[in-house]
Amino acid sequence: MQGITGYELSSRKAEYLKYIHMQGDVVKTTEIAANFSVAPSTATKTLAEIAKAGYIEHTPYHGVRLTPTGTAYARFLVRRHRIVALVLSHYGLEPDEACKEAKKIEPCVSKSLTDRICASLGHPMMSVCGEIEHDCCCCCPSGDHET
Structure with a gap:
């Protein structure tokens, strides 16, 4: 979006x-x-x-x-949360802890930064708290995602 x-x-x-x-x-x-x-x-x-x-x-x-706009924005919000939680899990946080801490910091993470983190991680498909959707983002227009 x-x-x-x-x-x-x-x-x-x-x-x-x-x-x-x-x-x-x-x-x-x-x-x-x-x-x-x-x-x-x-x-x-x-x-x-x-x-x-x-x-x-x-x-x-x-x-x-x-609304359709709300759905697109909510999908981004979920994607951002899961990417931030995944990053935190790479630093040794357990899944529940990574999810909890991601909630605290995700409001400070822009869409641009979310897309850059996603790309740097190779467009992961799973986080510690669920599947990461990519069809709503512009960071990977070729659909080249890690499986």
């Missing part, structure tokens, strides 16, 4: 977007609130802000779903 910097959303909103993406189609506001240990009203406010930015469609009392 062109135009992504990696800084479009706050880290909290990015976590909401990743969560919605990982859950699938429609996700209820109460489920999101419970997952993030916030009041439903807090989740609703945050979701309204994400919807205003164009990443989700929010239907009150029904739930939220990603």
Whole structure:
């Protein structure tokens, strides 16, 4: 996706977007609130802000779903997380620890840097926390990925 910097959303909103993406189609506001240990009203406010930015469609009392833009951005966010976690695992962190620490630093990692790290690692297909998707990135237009 062109135009992504990696800084479009706050880290909290990015976590909401990743969560919605990982859950699938429609996700209820109460489920999101419970997952993030916030009041439903807090989740609703945050979701309204994400919807205003164009990443989700929010239907009150029904739930939220990603827009095409939201899906593309969420896929990038998941990819960035998994690449950062993979790098941290190379420095001796256990998978759970690498995932936890990646969450802390990934908001500081731009799309450009994510793409450069990905290329330097040979476009890995797996991280310590899941498969790394490459079809949404421009770092490897030839599709030349490590298997």
